[in-house]
Amino acid sequence: MKIIKRDGSEENFDRQKIKNAIRKANEDTAGKPELSERQIDYISLVIEDHCNEVGRAFSVEEIQELVETHIILQGAPETAKRYIRYRFTRNLARTANTTDNQILSLIECNNEEVKQENSNKNPTVNSVQRDYMAGEVSKDLTRRILLPEEIVKAHEEGIIHFHDADYFAQHMHNCDLVNLEDMLQNGTVISGTMIEKPHSFSTACNIATQIIAQVASNQYGGQSISLTHLAPFVQVSRDKIRRRLSAEMAEIGVQLTDEQLCSMVEKRVREEVERGVQTIQYQVVTLLTTNGQAPFVTVFMYLNEAKNEQEKADLAIIIEEVLKQRITGTKNEVGVWVTPAFPKLIYVLEEDNIREDSKYWYLTELAAKCTAKRMVPDYISEKMMLELKVDQNGNGNCYTCMGCRSFLTPYVDAEGKPKYYGRFNQGVVTINLVDVACSACRGGKDEKKFWEILDERLDLCHRALRCRHERLKGTLSDAAPILWQHGALARLAKGQTIDELLYGGYSTISLGFAGLWECVYEVTGHKLTDAEGEKFGLAVMQKLNDACMGWRNAENIHYSLYGTPLESTTYKFAKCLQRRFGVIEGVTDKNYITNSYHIHVTEPIDAFAKLALESKFQALSPGGAISYVEVPNMQQNIPAVLEVMKFIYDHIMYAELNTKSDYCQVCGYEGEIEIVNEGGKLVWRCPNCGCEDQSKMNVARRTCGYIGSQYWNQGRTQEIKERVLHL
Numbered sequence: 001m002k003i004i005k006r007d008g009s010e011e012n013f014d015r016q017k018i019k020n021a022i023r024k025a026n027e028d029t030a031g032k033p034e035l036s037e038r039q040i041d042y043i044s045l046v047i048e049d050h051c052n053e054v055g056r057a058f059s060v061e062e063i064q065e066l067v068e069t070h071i072i073l074q075g076a077p078e079t080a081k082r083y084i085r086y087r088f089t090r091n092l093a094r095t096a097n098t099t100d101n102q103i104l105s106l107i108e109c110n111n112e113e114v115k116q117e118n119s120n121k122n123p124t125v126n127s128v129q130r131d132y133m134a135g136e137v138s139k140d141l142t143r144r145i146l147l148p149e150e151i152v153k154a155h156e157e158g159i160i161h162f163h164d165a166d167y168f169a170q171h172m173h174n175c176d177l178v179n180l181e182d183m184l185q186n187g188t189v190i191s192g193t194m195i196e197k198p199h200s201f202s203t204a205c206n207i208a209t210q211i212i213a214q215v216a217s218n219q220y221g222g223q224s225i226s227l228t229h230l231a232p233f234v235q236v237s238r239d240k241i242r243r244r245l246s247a248e249m250a251e252i253g254v255q256l257t258d259e260q261l262c263s264m265v266e267k268r269v270r271e272e273v274e275r276g277v278q279t280i281q282y283q284v285v286t287l288l289t290t291n292g293q294a295p296f297v298t299v300f301m302y303l304n305e306a307k308n309e310q311e312k313a314d315l316a317i318i319i320e321e322v323l324k325q326r327i328t329g330t331k332n333e334v335g336v337w338v339t340p341a342f343p344k345l346i347y348v349l350e351e352d353n354i355r356e357d358s359k360y361w362y363l364t365e366l367a368a369k370c371t372a373k374r375m376v377p378d379y380i381s382e383k384m385m386l387e388l389k390v391d392q393n394g395n396g397n398c399y400t401c402m403g404c405r406s407f408l409t410p411y412v413d414a415e416g417k418p419k420y421y422g423r424f425n426q427g428v429v430t431i432n433l434v435d436v437a438c439s440a441c442r443g444g445k446d447e448k449k450f451w452e453i454l455d456e457r458l459d460l461c462h463r464a465l466r467c468r469h470e471r472l473k474g475t476l477s478d479a480a481p482i483l484w485q486h487g488a489l490a491r492l493a494k495g496q497t498i499d500e501l502l503y504g505g506y507s508t509i510s511l512g513f514a515g516l517w518e519c520v521y522e523v524t525g526h527k528l529t530d531a532e533g534e535k536f537g538l539a540v541m542q543k544l545n546d547a548c549m550g551w552r553n554a555e556n557i558h559y560s561l562y563g564t565p566l567e568s569t570t571y572k573f574a575k576c577l578q579r580r581f582g583v584i585e586g587v588t589d590k591n592y593i594t595n596s597y598h599i600h601v602t603e604p605i606d607a608f609a610k611l612a613l614e615s616k617f618q619a620l621s622p623g624g625a626i627s628y629v630e631v632p633n634m635q636q637n638i639p640a641v642l643e644v645m646k647f648i649y650d651h652i653m654y655a656e657l658n659t660k661s662d663y664c665q666v667c668g669y670e671g672e673i674e675i676v677n678e679g680g681k682l683v684w685r686c687p688n689c690g691c692e693d694q695s696k697m698n699v700a701r702r703t704c705g706y707i708g709s710q711y712w713n714q715g716r717t718q719e720i721k722e723r724v725l726h727l
Contacts, residue, residue, distance in 0.1 A: 003059070015048050016044075018044040018063065021067065022040045024086070025079050025082040026076070029082070034074075034075070034079045035076050042074075053583075054583065055591065055677075056714050056715070057714060068080055068084060071083060138165065138169040139165045139168075141169045147162070147168075150463075151460070160429055160457070161430040161564075172220055173219050173507075174402075174425040175223060175425045176221070177223070177399070178215055178224065182422065188207075188211065188486045189486045190210055190486075200233065200237045200240060201269075202272050204233040205277065205279045209280055211482070213287050215483065219483070221402065221403055222297070222344075222402055224400045225300065226299075227300065230318060231314045234269065235314060245261065245265060249261075277321040280322075285342060296342065297342055299322065301322065301345065301348060301377065302350075302382075303315060303348070303353065303363075316360055323345075323363070323377070326340075326376065327373055329373075336663055336665075339700040339709075341707040341708065342706075344376060346378050347367045349364070349648060364642070369635075371656075373635055373661065375656075375657070376707070378705075379648050379654070381648055384649075385397070385654075388619055388622070388653055389407075389410050389622075391410035391411065392410070393416065393418075404565055404626065404706040405563065406510065406562060407622065407625075408423050408508055409508055409623070411505045423507055424489055424507050424508075426509040429464040430566075430569070431511065431513050431514070431544075433516055433519035435457075435573075437518070437523045438577060438587065441522055441523060458511075462551055465509055469502060472498065473499055474499065475497060476496070477496050504558075505558040508560045510561070511623070512562045514596060515594055516528065516540060516596065516617070517600045520537045521587055523536065528599060528613075529613065541561070542620060545561050548623075560622055561621050561623050563595070563623075565626075565706075566592075567712070568712075568713050570595070570715050571591060571592060574588065574591050574593050575715075597617035597620075601722055601724065602723075602724060604724055607629035607726040608644075611627055611629065611644075611648065612652075618652060618653055626656060628655060629727060630726050631726065633659060644727070658701075658702045660672040663697070665696045665698070666689050667688050675717060682718060684697060703719075703720070
């Protein structure tokens with residue numbers, strides 16, 4: 001069993017240290033000690049048993065709180081006071097150098113929490129360490145200076161989560177929907193260099209990857225681009241190839257028929273598309289941005305976004321090539337084809353591709369094969385999205401999320417035209433719904449008390465969100481020229497503030513939520529899958545939406561409800577809940593809480609019932625949400641994948657299929673790397689050779705709407721281990 005020290009590093013649990021600390025407090029008196037040696041030994045044993053039962057690594061602070069409690073339970077109040085005073089004095093001494101210790105521990109790779117904070121960052125790499133070092137300083141400034149004390153306290157207690165505090169000191173925002181069309185068609189500037197409209201598809205792809213890298217280095221969330229914006233350059237290349245080929249044939253005196261010429265041109269066009277797509281694939285997975293990871297980018301594939309039939313046909317060629325290359329995968333360091341984490345792919349299901357007799361059904365079949373092997377693409381239903389994303393003109397719109405799931409609200413510009421590309425999200429604050437429920441039900445189930453506390457917590461979240469908004473106000477376009485001056489998000493003048501983009505719906509700001517499943521169970525005693533639980537859950541979601549709409553109407557800022565993709569926070573929230581409320585069966589008895597509105601990972605339910613139920617909650621999460629079904633290896637059952645995709649088209653806006661795609665470099669095993677419990681800690685192990693060295697295994701799991709490949713903390717690892725199959 002492990003404990004987590006204050007600097008984040010781990011060490012083995014040592015009961016003797018607890019006994020020594022109690023003994024010291026017990027003997028530090030002029031009178032008779034209150035505790036016998038037997039009582040001291042008993043306290044240490046009880047605490048050891050408790051830690052073993054919970055089954056996760058406890059922090060030093062949690063151990064100390066348990067010590068205080070059990071000293072009092074043994075009838076030794078003066079000893080407890082002395083222990084508390086000693087602890088307080090030690091904490092004061094540490095306050096001055098907490099950040100220093102955090103930084104030193106992550107440099108030496110001893111900080112387990114930081115090492116597993118982001119499943120797509122390798123903490124042993126210098127660039128990642130540099131980003132984490134800057135993040136620790138930023139968090140320290142944020143805690144001490146930039147945020148109100150009540151927000152900091154609520155964040156540290158797990159009542160809310162103030163996302164990305166490690167970037168808050170800078171004037172940075174969350175995620176983007178990049179206006180690649182504007183930048184390619186009208187030119188842009190990268191690092192002070194003018195980039196004009198490209199004259200070929202391959203050049204357009206190369207420029208796109210440079211834009212992706214620059215954007216990723218100037219914000220901290222995900223970004224999305226559309227392949228539709230690259231499609232016009234296929235025709236540019238086609239015309240260029242035709243001219244060259246005609247000239248070459250004339251030069252050597254060869255007369256080609258139109259059919260021969262067209263055939264040769266199309267072959268070369270396909271070759272160029274292959275090279276261009278390969279550029280995007282390899283550039284994205286090999287680039288390291290300033291935050292030490294590959295750009296978190298989503299590639300959107302939507303046939304109906306094309307402006308004409310020729311552009312749609314060319315877009316289909318690009319989509320086909322993207323899917324083929326992703327099915328192949330990328331080679332790891334030993335030359336084996338594995339599943340890359342990025343770019344994330346989204347494929348839109350629409351009338352032109354959803355049935356066997358559809359013109360582009362062959363692309364849908366290819367997408368199904370890709371999902372079965374590489375976990376992507378994910379799927380957006382055009383049909384459902386047009387129903388849910390209705391703009392001020394009364395028209396439905398279909399568009400991509402920003403990164404993994406953050407969706408913009410419908411918006412029309414001054415000319416009355418819908419606008420999505422070039423918009424962004426200001427940031428996220430998440431409410432811990434499980435804490436609201438447990439706080440309300442301490443003396444028994446009390447729905448009235450729940451709504452009262454929820455109002456208080458929503459007010460707290462609103463104040464925290466206002467801090468995010470105010471931090472961005474006054475930001476000069478010079479802070480990130482690629483974003484604000486050169487077309488990714490806007491074309492503002494130098495020295496101009498971005499303030500006009502923070503109001504009126506041009507950008508959004510997100511109220512996240514976590515743990516609806518546990519919240520409903522604690523308040524009602526019913527699961528979200530029960531009729532009573534579903535009704536209460538939908539009422540909670542509506543309440544959150546009403547709050548966002550009230551703030552929006554009062555301030556002209558587009559607050560939106562967002563299904564938070566908990567990664568490391570799921571573990572943090574679980575630990576805080578156990579510390580505050582103990583272990584409550586079905587509520588706080590796991591080392592994780594459920595993402596947003598999702599049905600619990602251990603709940604037996606079939607894929608179609610899960611998607612149908614979650615679609616009701618997804619509709620009430622307009623700022624972003626994604627549902628998933630957990631499936632076994634489907635590479636030999638593509639028809640079943642296609643049936644799930646058809647169901648998605650008819651029933652839910654945005655969903656994905658989770659499978660496994662792992663590789664052991666030691667023995668060559670391909671399959672599922674298993675998770676086993678070793679001395680109270682979950683570790684990854686090759687079932688073939690027993691390898692537990694994470695640096696010698698390629699593991700890819702989807703955890704929050706995107707694929708992670710650098711492993712996860714103990715809470716998320718338990719969640720992954722406990723997932724049941726839905727198909």
